[in-house]
Amino acid sequence: MDNGLYKRFYDKIGRLNGWDFSKLKVITEGAAWDFYAEVVSRCKPSDLLLDIGTGGGEKLLQIADAALLAVGIDHSEPMVETAKTNRERLGKRHVRFMRMDAGRLEFPAFFFDVVCARHCGFHAGEAARVLTRDGVFLTQQVSEGDKRNIKQAFGRGQYDAAEPGTLLKQNEAALREAGFADIQSFVYDAAVYYESVEDLMFLLTHTPIVPGFGDNPNDLDILRAFVEQNQTERGIRTNEERFMIIARK
Helix, strand or coil: CHHHHHHHHHHHHHHCCCCCCCCCCCCEECCCCHHHHHHHHHHCCCCCCEEEECCCHHHHHHHHHCCEEEEEEEEEEHHHHHHHHHHHHHHHCCCCEECCCCCCCCCCCCCCEEEEEEEECHHHHHHHEEHHHHHHEEEEEECCCCCCCHHHHHHCCCCCCCCCCCCCHHHHHHHHHHCCEEEEEEEEEEEEECCHHHHHHHHHHHHHCCCCCCCCCHHHHHHHHHHHHHHHHCCEEEEEEEEEEEECC
């Protein structure tokens, strides 16, 4: 998906849904960590926390009480508006949401104690600049092998042209170049079971896993065949492949 098309897609999802998939009925087996639990474990009550690519703010609002101030940024105005609505509904007065480009953070140097970015692009140099000298940066990203059988069924998919491990290596290299010296990386490939075809359709409609899902007249037929082939007692089986990097300057 090219950048312009992805931006329009992302803005549309921001208006419709935020980035909230909590209503999906799904079982995950083999996930090695919970990303935002990892973020919380590195926050102190006096810390300032930045969430890059916050989407509708759903995850940040869940963990905001771990920090003195939590700030979420996103490049999409509809996402930020959804995040602000969610904040008002929950009454989280120590949380701020702003429209901002991750490549040009409008904060002073050494401002945040913890910076995180989940399933979104980030600029390693900017993350390093706004972190305190003993601050920590955490990111979780979707790996090339995510939803492997779905992408094979449709003959197209997110990152399908990249060699396994490429994205992790690129992220590690960018962080080293930005001055991070202590870099740890982790990978998991978990089994995932979606309860119904409706859950799976929601996922494919609201993410770029299969670019342009529904635009091809054969997509629904492909989906039906996929469900028949991958239906189990636990649900419709696919996989979730993720990597996480934790870095300090």
